[in-house]
C-alpha cells in the first residue's frame with residue numbers, strides 16, 4: 001500500500017521560523033490546482049499497482065483551498081489511483097481558516113482528519129512567531145470541528161519558544177489535552193538559516209532558543225502526554241491508542257509514497273525524487289507535460305542509515321535482528337558496542353531485541369543514530 005502527499009504552497013503570511021516551500025502571493029492558486037490535477041494524471045503509472053491507504057494535504061496551508069478544490073483534487077485522484085481501501089485523508093489547517101462555514105463544507109469532502117497548526121494558546125508566542133491566528137481562534141477551532149463531525153483531530157504545538165516558561169508550557173499542554181484531540185505533534189522551535197527568526201536572533205532582537213529550557217519542555221511533554229493517555233509513538237508525535245497518523249507512520253516504516261506539487265518528495269521503495277521548489281516553474285513545466293523533478297537512487301548505506309534514524313525515533317525502536325541482516329558482522333559488533341555504552345548512560349533500553357530510547361535519549365535521537373551510521 002502507498003500514500004499520496006499533495007503540497008499546497010500558499011500561506012497568508014510567513015511564520016518567522018518557517019523554511020518550508022510556500023508563497024504568500026496566492027494569485028497562482030487556480031493555476032497551481034490545475035497543475036496538481038495534471039501532475040496526478042501524468043504520474044498515475046508510478047504506483048499503479050499500489051492501493052492508496054492515505055492522502056495527505058500538506059503545505060503551506062492547505063486550508064486556503066476551497067472545499068470545492070479539495071473535492072476536485074480528490075475526484076482526480078480517484079480517477080487515476082486505486083482508492084478502494086483508503087483509510088485516512090488528512091488536511092493540514094490553520095485555526096483562522098477553520099470557520100464554522102468552512103468546516104461545514106469540508107464535512108462533505110473525503111477529509112476525515114485535520115492536523116491543525118495551533119502552535120501555542122498564548123497570543124504573545126503567536127505574535128513572536130508571526131502566526132496568522134490568535135489564541136481565541138486556537139481554542140475554538142477544535143471543539144467546533146468535532147461538533148461539526150470531523151472527529152479525528154491532531155494539533156501542533158511548539159515548545160522552546162523564547163519567553164515560554166515551564167509553567168506557560170504546562171498550561172499550553174493542559175489546554176491542549178483538555179480538548180477533544182486524538183493526536184498531538186510537538187516540535188522544538190528551530191532557528192533555520194535564511195529565516196526571519198534567524199535574522200532576529202543574529203541581530204540580537206531575539207535571544208536564541210535556550211537548549212536547557214527546551215529540554216525541560218520536552219521532558220514535561222513526554223511525562224504529561226503519557227499521564228494523559230496520549231503517549232509518544234515517535235519523538236515528535238503522540239496519540240491515543242490506535243489514533244497514530246497512518247500517513248506519517250508509513251514514512252517511518254519505509255512504505256512508498258507519491259508527492260505531488262512544488263517541493264513535494266516521493267519514494268518508490270528504491271528511488272527518492274523531489275519536485276522543483278518554485279510555483280511558477282512548476283506550473284510552467286507541468287503545462288508542457290514535463291515533470292519538474294530530480295531523482296536519486298538510494299545506496300545501501302543511505303537506506304541503512306535511514307532505517308536507523310527513523311526506527312530509533314519511534315517507540316517501537318530499532319530491531320537488532322533487522323540491523324544484523326542489513327550490515328556485515330564487523331559493523332554489527334560496533335553497533336552492539338555503541339548500544340551497550342548508551343544503555344549504561346541510560347539513553348536507551350533493550351527490550352526483546354529492540355533498542356528503545358529513554359526520555360533522555362530522545363533528546364539526542366538524531367545524534368545517537370548518527371553514531372551508528374555506516375559512513376562510506
Ligand code: SF4
Nearest residue numbers: 011014015018059060
Ligand atoms: S503556515 Fe505553516 S507553512 Fe505557512 S509559513 Fe507558517 S509554518 Fe510555514
